[in-house]
Amino acid sequence: MKGDTRIGGLLIDLWEDLQNPDVLWQAGVLALCLLLGWLIGRWLERRLVARGGESAVHAFGRRGLKRIAPPTAMLLLVLAARPLLAQWHHVNLLNLALPLLVSLVAIRAVMFVVRQTFSASAPWLAAFERSFALLAWSVVALHILGVLPELIAALDGVQFALGKSKLSLWQIMQGAGAVLATLLVALWLGGLVEARLMGAQGLDANLRQVLSRVARALLILLAVLIGLPAVGIDLTTLSVFGGALGVGLGFGLQKIAANYVSGFIILLDRSIRLGNLISVGAERGVVKRITTRYTLLRGLTGVEMIVPNEMLVGSVITNETFTDPKVRIGTQVQVAYGTDLERAMAILVEAARAQPRVLADPPPKAFVTAFADSGINLELGFWIGDPEEGSLQVKSDIHLAVWKAFQTAGIEIPFPQREVRLLEK
Numbered sequence: 001m002k003g004d005t006r007i008g009g010l011l012i013d014l015w016e017d018l019q020n021p022d023v024l025w026q027a028g029v030l031a032l033c034l035l036l037g038w039l040i041g042r043w044l045e046r047r048l049v050a051r052g053g054e055s056a057v058h059a060f061g062r063r064g065l066k067r068i069a070p071p072t073a074m075l076l077l078v079l080a081a082r083p084l085l086a087q088w089h090h091v092n093l094l095n096l097a098l099p100l101l102v103s104l105v106a107i108r109a110v111m112f113v114v115r116q117t118f119s120a121s122a123p124w125l126a127a128f129e130r131s132f133a134l135l136a137w138s139v140v141a142l143h144i145l146g147v148l149p150e151l152i153a154a155l156d157g158v159q160f161a162l163g164k165s166k167l168s169l170w171q172i173m174q175g176a177g178a179v180l181a182t183l184l185v186a187l188w189l190g191g192l193v194e195a196r197l198m199g200a201q202g203l204d205a206n207l208r209q210v211l212s213r214v215a216r217a218l219l220i221l222l223a224v225l226i227g228l229p230a231v232g233i234d235l236t237t238l239s240v241f242g243g244a245l246g247v248g249l250g251f252g253l254q255k256i257a258a259n260y261v262s263g264f265i266i267l268l269d270r271s272i273r274l275g276n277l278i279s280v281g282a283e284r285g286v287v288k289r290i291t292t293r294y295t296l297l298r299g300l301t302g303v304e305m306i307v308p309n310e311m312l313v314g315s316v317i318t319n320e321t322f323t324d325p326k327v328r329i330g331t332q333v334q335v336a337y338g339t340d341l342e343r344a345m346a347i348l349v350e351a352a353r354a355q356p357r358v359l360a361d362p363p364p365k366a367f368v369t370a371f372a373d374s375g376i377n378l379e380l381g382f383w384i385g386d387p388e389e390g391s392l393q394v395k396s397d398i399h400l401a402v403w404k405a406f407q408t409a410g411i412e413i414p415f416p417q418r419e420v421r422l423l424e425k
Contacts (some may be wrong), residue, residue: 023268026093030181031080035076044069075101097147103136110181113188190216213267213292255310256293263292271318271393272312272319277388279318280307286388300390326359327387331395333402334375336412341368341376344411348380353403356392359383376415 033361056238082094142148148254155170158404179366193215266272267290276287278297283305295312297305320327335344352364371377380402383395406413 025085025089028087030078030093030097033077033081037072037077038070038414040073041070059238067112068105071104071108075105099140103140107133107136110184115185122341134348182226183220186219186223187216190219193219206385209299213264216262255308259309260292262313263294265313266290266309267292272317275388276322277320277325279320280311280315283307286320300388325387326362326383326385328381328383329391329395330381331398332379333368333375334372334377334414335350335406336375336414339376339411341378343409344378344406347401347409347411348378351398351405352380352382354401355382355394355397357384357386357389359385360400374416 075098078094078097082098085094114128133391135284139148142151152364155173156168159166176334190212193212220354272278272287272295273288274287274290278284278287280297283297285299285303285305287295288298288304289296293309295307297307297310299305333348335341345368348366349364352358353360358364361381364380367379367381369377369379380398382398384391403413
């Protein structure tokens with residue numbers, strides 16, 4: 001074909017073809033390829049649905065085929081039809097359609113992987129999709145206009161010295177693109193591994209999280225090790241950055257590194273698990289999430305606390321549900337001197353037994369704790385099996401029941417009294 005070396009040569013050749021009625025053959029073949037590609041995509045999607053199953057794999061396959069299969073089939077059909085049609089007619093219209101279809105497949109594939117890896121409600125997702133689509137279509141436009149080779153040559157001419165090696169701006173951009181592509185694939189595979197591990201009922205929850213995080217970290221490292229050499233960047237040239245990173249971790253990032261190491265220790269030794277009610281310092285709450293950097297606690301008042309993992313490893317932690325969720329709660333009441341203590345203690349025990357959250361084993365018990373100035377101190381001890389629900393409500397219900405029973409039985413709850421005597425001189 002003529003004009004391949006000119007700026008916009010493809011567009012000029014296409015314009016010349018448009019003046020010739022033979023262009024109808026190109027338009028017809030292109031339309032047929034697009035229609036057949038769409039039909040093939042729909043057929044593959046229905047074929048997968050017909051196999052049945054509502055598993056995550058089937059749902060994943062349907063979503064992938066719906067977005068990627070039609071443009072991929074169109075691209076393959078255009079690639080097959082171009083050399084056949086070229087024996088009798090020009091194929092400039094098909095040449096123009098190829099980069100457009102390639103960019104469409106790339107955009108849909110990348111966004112499918114991103115949406116499967118990250119939450120669909122992420123605020124940055126829409127901006128990333130627009131930016132990536134703009135970049136892809138810009139590259140296609142530069143290719144069609146014939147400017148892309150000159151731009152690549154200009155970027156390749158800008159070089160930087162890195163140790164004994166030299167890197168061009170084009171190599172750096174290629175490396176960034178390759179690392180981004182391999183990272184997306186690694187994150188996607190890591191998500192699939194995590195989903196399979198989380199569905200494994202035979203493994204402990206903490207162990208599943210450790211294995212999923214280790215698998216994702218290894219996949220990311222493997223992606224970087226594959227992506228950079230794939231575009232000709234020698235990893236040994238990055239040794240200076242590795243040394244600087246090591247110094248940074250040793251000084252400025254030691255707290256962050258300690259939190260990550262502590263996170264893996266917590267996940268491996270299983271001293272703290274999801275759903276445990278723990279107290280660290282002045283904070284007390286239920287463990288809702290354990291990450292490699294912090295642990296999320298939800299207090300009984302609904303307030304969420306982010307606790308660095310280093311604190312959970314380097315300090316004393318009160319885990320109220322570590323081996324046994326049952327906890328003992330004590331409440332005190334004072335009765336007047338002269339009260340039938342056995343009757344008062346029986347009322348306390350019955351008030352506790354009447355509450356559905358109070359366990360029957362161990363049974364609630366009442367004790368005489370002290371002979372105070374204004375009366376006799378009694379303590380009621382009882383056990384509950386759901387401390388994460390809090391103890392204020394059950395204590396309030398017991399106090400109200402005791403108050404009503406004491407009034408019915410004529411038992412007095414004394415209040416402090418002082419006798420003042422005036423001495424005459």
